[in-house]
Amino acid sequence: EAAKLKRENSELRYRAGPDTDLIGVSRGIRDIRQTIEQAAPTNSRVLISGPAGCGKEVVARALHAASQRATGTFEVLNCASLSPDRAEEELFGVELQDRDIADGSRVGTIESAHNGTLLLDEVSDLPLEVQGKLVRILQDQAFQRIGSNSMVEVNVRFIATTSRQLEHEIVIGKFREDLFYRLNVVPIEVPPLRARREDLPDLADHFLRRSCEMSGQPNRS
16 A cells, blocks of 8 residues: 555656646647547547657656546556566566465556556567457456466556557567557557657747756746
């Protein structure tokens, strides 16, 4: 319970900041805001694509903040940083039968996101075997911890991001087609900054103000 409160407190502080704000006046940003307004109240899964650094996680957090799950947990699993042999453990958790082992059962990110949102960041980096198990979870909203025979039922909204062309990953056999169609219910493409240069002044002002706030300096914008 203490760990959960600490995590929720950290998440509330993060969410209270500017990181759920989509900065800019370009057509691309206005279209994304409109899609968020339409998709956020639903439980539809969302696939956010775009180049690295374009703000995909900001879009995901804005979706969560505008949804009916806003008071729930927002969990992020960075699939690109996971080693293949750790991916299942991070997603599903572990339940050890030997009660003498001090480091016992551990909850995975799916279970931690119960009644909230789970962001699968760079989902294409998940191993194919784990992708297959994820398809089943998306279908049943239930899974088994590693080492357990009991089913854990969850209520989680899944959002995924990718900087790759998943259609190409499917063709070369690195991404499951059935997982793609289950995640790509609401597609959102975030344009690169070079395609929305009119947003540069607002972004520069935003990051300057944020830097001043974090360093305790007066606003220089």
